[in-house]
Amino acid sequence: MDLSRPFVPVNIAVLTISDSRSLAEDRSGDVLVSRIELAEHKLVDRKLVKDDVGAIEAQLRAWIADPAVDVVISTGGTGITGRDVTPEAFARVLEKEIVGFGELFRMLSYAKIGSSTIQSRALGGVANGTYLFALPGSPGAAKDGWDDILVTQLDIRQRPCNLVELMPRLKEHL
Template identity: 45%
Template sequence: MNATTPRALHVALATVSDRHTPSSDETGDWLADAIVDAGHHRYQRQIIGTDKYLLRAVVSRWIAEPNLNVVLLNGGTGFAEHNCVPEAIVPLLDQVIDGFGELFRQRSWQEIGSSALQSRALAGLANNTLIFAIPGSRSAAELAWCEIIEPQLDSGQGPCNFVGRLLGKHG
């Protein structure tokens, strides 16, 4: 396989919400389809309540999975009292990808102005598994996926992408 051959990754998807159900999770549905449309495998999908210890436990299990490359979390990243994704995820990270949150907020600024300040979107690596935590609104998820995440999960994206690093874990 040469460097230009697209490489499919295994992606786990979770919506972090106390109010959504499988039938009301529009953002999760969109992301699930986007993962497959990009040529990746949807490894697992679930809805997790805003309990930081439960969320941390689920993500810990996922990052220990030898065949999982990416964890994508949507929801729970704002400043509402019940939002807990950064508090749940940051202790698990081996490396923080500072540029992701910075770039997401910069791109959000162009759409929602100073409200972008309240986004706590983040990304990092844990056990060589890439973790993205993005807002739960569909427009924010589309922006994050289309402009930042999908290109970085594309093995043909230059000058660099995360695919080589992620597949180093699994071959």
Template identity: 45%
Template structure:
């Protein structure tokens, strides 16, 4: 029976959601950045959506992606800060089966090096829902770059040891290979 090969890269199918009351398809630079980084790493962008800070609209789109057999990972940027109107964290939290506390903790720690104590206002979080891995990060380009390069992309690569998230998501290579 074939095993999950830890020396192989397995491209994942990923959806990108930008949450913003001021951005649109023409100026969503952080969404553009996330898609570019994903594609450069070898992953496939399955869908991309931009929504306002409305927890019910956010939940509706996320619920569709979580229920889909196609979407393995969701990257959400924006609406995670401690500011009036931001609702990404409260939109996502009830949908999660399991949380990944280390993502938010490490993101804030890394952000502290650049922002100082303002980093504690970040609501960055991650978790699993129906085998779909979700990451929520601030919407600034710097925050997206930090999260992607230092935390997310390494964990979306089956070659990263001693562990990564590839084996934990739906339709993962480990499930396809019978490991």
């Protein structure tokens, strides 16, 4: 971390995907919101949608089209049961997948939950210059995804490289 560089806050939207929770009961979303605010980034929106590919895709597309949103972090729907459709919705909107995000998330999770980590389909990617990350729905997974990966990659002071310094170049192909 190069603390001589000035911090650059990013605008983050949080999406909870659940058939069984409301925002009032959304502990995983609360974990993300508190960490985003603690890191001095800007929470620009927070929503909850049902486990429905179309509903998830519609919300992702709305935020991808919004120039005020730099990053979307979702929680929930990344498992392997029939209702877990977050990766399928993400696949409909992603231009590029950040394969290493899911790989690193599962590697770090293995140290905590062992081989159960194979049930996670956590993923990351980019669409229209917006970073998208899908985390599992547990508060622990939200904490791990933020604390072990995103807090540093969304900090321009992280060395040797970070996702923030790439943001101006994400739309080069458009």
